[in-house]
Amino acid sequence: MTHLSMTRRQFISVTSAAGAGLVLGFWLPGRATEEEDPNQTDFEPNAWLAIGTDGSVTITVAKSEMGQGVMTALPMIVAEELEADWTMVRAEQAIAHPRYGGMGTGGSTSVRTSWDHLRRAGATAREMLLSTAAKEWGVDRSTCRAEKGTVHHTPSGRRVSYGELSRAAARLPVPDDVPLKDPADYTLLGTPVPRLDSPAKVEGSAVFGLDVRLPGMLYACVERSPVFGGQATSYDDRAAMALPGVRKVVRVESGVAVLADSTWAALEGRNALQVRWDEGPNRDLSIEGIRAMFQEKSSGEAATAERTGDTRSALASSERRLDAVYEAPYLAHATMEPMNCTAHARPDGLEIWVPTQNPQGTRSHGARLTGLDEEQVIVHTTFLGGGFGRRFSTDFVTEAVQASLAARAPVKVTWTREDDMRHDWYRPASRHHLEGAVDETGRLVALAHRVIAPSIRGQADPERIKDGLDRSAVEGTVELPYTIPNLLIEYVMANTGVPIGAWRSVYPSQNVFALECFLDELASLAGKDPVDFRLQMMDDHPRMKRVLELAAEKSGWGTPAPEGRFRGVAFSPPSFFRTPVTQVVEVSVEREAVRVHRVVCAIDCGIVINPDTVAAQMESGIVYGLTAALMGEITIERGGVREGNFDTYGLLTLDQMPEVEVHIVNSNEPPSGTGEPGLPAIAPAVANAIAAATGRRIRSMPLRLTA
Numbered sequence: 001m002t003h004l005s006m007t008r009r010q011f012i013s014v015t016s017a018a019g020a021g022l023v024l025g026f027w028l029p030g031r032a033t034e035e036e037d038p039n040q041t042d043f044e045p046n047a048w049l050a051i052g053t054d055g056s057v058t059i060t061v062a063k064s065e066m067g068q069g070v071m072t073a074l075p076m077i078v079a080e081e082l083e084a085d086w087t088m089v090r091a092e093q094a095i096a097h098p099r100y101g102g103m104g105t106g107g108s109t110s111v112r113t114s115w116d117h118l119r120r121a122g123a124t125a126r127e128m129l130l131s132t133a134a135k136e137w138g139v140d141r142s143t144c145r146a147e148k149g150t151v152h153h154t155p156s157g158r159r160v161s162y163g164e165l166s167r168a169a170a171r172l173p174v175p176d177d178v179p180l181k182d183p184a185d186y187t188l189l190g191t192p193v194p195r196l197d198s199p200a201k202v203e204g205s206a207v208f209g210l211d212v213r214l215p216g217m218l219y220a221c222v223e224r225s226p227v228f229g230g231q232a233t234s235y236d237d238r239a240a241m242a243l244p245g246v247r248k249v250v251r252v253e254s255g256v257a258v259l260a261d262s263t264w265a266a267l268e269g270r271n272a273l274q275v276r277w278d279e280g281p282n283r284d285l286s287i288e289g290i291r292a293m294f295q296e297k298s299s300g301e302a303a304t305a306e307r308t309g310d311t312r313s314a315l316a317s318s319e320r321r322l323d324a325v326y327e328a329p330y331l332a333h334a335t336m337e338p339m340n341c342t343a344h345a346r347p348d349g350l351e352i353w354v355p356t357q358n359p360q361g362t363r364s365h366g367a368r369l370t371g372l373d374e375e376q377v378i379v380h381t382t383f384l385g386g387g388f389g390r391r392f393s394t395d396f397v398t399e400a401v402q403a404s405l406a407a408r409a410p411v412k413v414t415w416t417r418e419d420d421m422r423h424d425w426y427r428p429a430s431r432h433h434l435e436g437a438v439d440e441t442g443r444l445v446a447l448a449h450r451v452i453a454p455s456i457r458g459q460a461d462p463e464r465i466k467d468g469l470d471r472s473a474v475e476g477t478v479e480l481p482y483t484i485p486n487l488l489i490e491y492v493m494a495n496t497g498v499p500i501g502a503w504r505s506v507y508p509s510q511n512v513f514a515l516e517c518f519l520d521e522l523a524s525l526a527g528k529d530p531v532d533f534r535l536q537m538m539d540d541h542p543r544m545k546r547v548l549e550l551a552a553e554k555s556g557w558g559t560p561a562p563e564g565r566f567r568g569v570a571f572s573p574p575s576f577f578r579t580p581v582t583q584v585v586e587v588s589v590e591r592e593a594v595r596v597h598r599v600v601c602a603i604d605c606g607i608v609i610n611p612d613t614v615a616a617q618m619e620s621g622i623v624y625g626l627t628a629a630l631m632g633e634i635t636i637e638r639g640g641v642r643e644g645n646f647d648t649y650g651l652l653t654l655d656q657m658p659e660v661e662v663h664i665v666n667s668n669e670p671p672s673g674t675g676e677p678g679l680p681a682i683a684p685a686v687a688n689a690i691a692a693a694t695g696r697r698i699r700s701m702p703l704r705l706t707a
Contacts, residue, residue, distance in 0.1 A: 130144050458493055
């Protein structure tokens with residue numbers, strides 16, 4: 001049994017309120033800030049575990065639920081240590097507040113950064129309940145045990161529920177050190193538990209951003225510049241104001257907003273607006289010009305991200321070497337629920353209802369827009385109809401707050417699909433120059449990978465860039481589980497006027513495509529099987545090796561594929577998510593049309609919280625990544641985006657969805673991310689399968705056999 005200490009400063013609040021019983025507050029770290037220390041500043045409890053007198057257990061979740069399952073996974077961790085009756089467990093969404101630590105939801109960090117803290121919370125409550133029961137019975141604490149929301153006294157057979165103990169337990173001091181369960185003793189974690197949020201979503205009571213309705217609310221649509229960064233210089237609203245239901249036309253930061261009694265009236269009013277634009281410096285921006293700039297920069301100075309050995313000398317002296325250039329396009333997020341936000345700005349406060357991955361950033365942003373103190377801003381995080389990184393931004397929040405300020409009424413801003421497609425914060429495009437060499441035995445002896453791409457961090461926070469290196473931009477290429485004696489990873493920042501942001505799995509979505517396709521090319525040069533070629537470089541990384549071996553085994557690698565089908569493999573390194581994934585696909589090619597029939601996915605995500613969620617996240621990442629691999633592309637022309645809806649920005653349809661098998665490695669490592677790691681391997685696996693089928697190497701996405 002493991003013991004982890006917890007100071008009163010880390011786990012501080014115990015209260016007993018009417019009907020609440022035992023309430024504990026505890027601290028959760030934020031996204032990508034695992035080195036945060038709650039002892040560094042004054043501590044306030046941020047996440048609440050409440051045990052009611054009726055035996056109910058309520059966990060307030062400080063992360064956003066966007067389909068990834070945190071409203072179930074995080075309560076499961078608490079419930080396991082608490083020995084709760086899962087049928088009595090409930091989850092509630094926290095409102096935005098600094099006391100919750102970092103509430104940002106992304107980077108596949110929700111479970112792994114909350115793991116220890118939630119375990120301690122459940123264990124602390126369990127120990128307090130056990131001590132309370134022992135005291136009331138006048139027995140030794142060691143003779144009591146907790147099970148399914150009750151405390152049992154083993155010698156006498158007496159039993160008492162948590163609800164009956166909760167008030168008395170709240171009067172006990174919080175223990176400084178509590179025992180944590182051995183994973184071998186888990187009874188809830190690792191089981192396929194139905195999601196707590198599913199019933200509300202099935203019967204329609206779940207509230208997404210688009211569901212918010214307020215008394216006296218106006219509806220708004222915004223006319224935005226067709227060119228990135230353009231500004232409205234003037235507008236004529238006479239035709240718009242003459243339409244039924246249109247109430248007001250106002251300027252907002254992004255353009256001109258039409259406020260009306262319904263979304264339809266607001267759309268009609270927007271269509272009737274006449275707006276003049278100063279298109280600014282991006283009016284001539286095009287994808288052709290961006291590609292030319294990437295190519296020009298690819299031969300210039302670069303920042304070194306990782307270096308082992310003397311790669312340039314090894315490449316120069318090798319007789320068996322290969323050069324290749326890979327490219328990846330801009331991509332839109334295309335969330336199922338388009339951007340929306342409802343805001344009610346008053347002189348004494350601001351209230352925001354929004355599907356956001358960034359509740360606290362939204363709160364701070366709202367305060368800046370209104371001049372209010374942050375304590376006067378309340379942010380209600382609704383369910384998210386998809387996030388994928390898009391909902392970290394606050395541009396749609398700005399529109400709602402500014403429109404509400406102008407209208408002096410609550411306002412809901414709704415984006416159309418075309419708005420969403422043409423005013424996104426896009427997945428960056430990139431160019432990859434790779435060079436590699438193999439020796440006479442077929443081993444990889446040298447690899448150079450130069451990444452040329454815009455910097456998300458450089459756009460958002462230039463001060464974080466040191467010596468020209470955005471370390472996030474090379475994720476998926478550095479710290480590889482491959483032993484390569486001469487390795488050089490470089491980065492060239494190539495910023496453009498296109499707004500960019502986090503997109504599911506971010507840079508590994510393209511870096512792994514280039515790397516894993518190139519490794520297949522090198523395997524062919526070496527005369528090696530692609531799986532064997534990788535395995536021979538992984539002896540120093542047995543955990544990673546096992547993931548590749550499992551996928552190969554379950555896919556039947558090394559045996560004949562079904563007639564007309566061809567296999568391809570790709571490995572996605574742990575990267576920021578700390579989760580290795582391998583995928584093997586089976587494809588067929590007919591008349592230059594590619595069909596993916598089967599995907600076998602192996603993953604090691606450490607201790608599994610809910611295997612159903614892990615499988616669902618792998619399937620989700622595969623379909624999202626497969627859509628991008630086969631048809632995803634945002635085209636820039638005249639400073640804007642050509643694509644507007646799903647007729648020009650295609651999505652994988654139901655009949656195109658392959659059979660997916662997910663195999664989870666049994667592991668006792670701490671949990672790692674699952675929301676994004678399923679995506680990076682799918683595109684290179686498909687490209688490698690196409691090469692096996694046709695002999696042709698496709699070095700750019702989307703994967704097209706036609707010129």
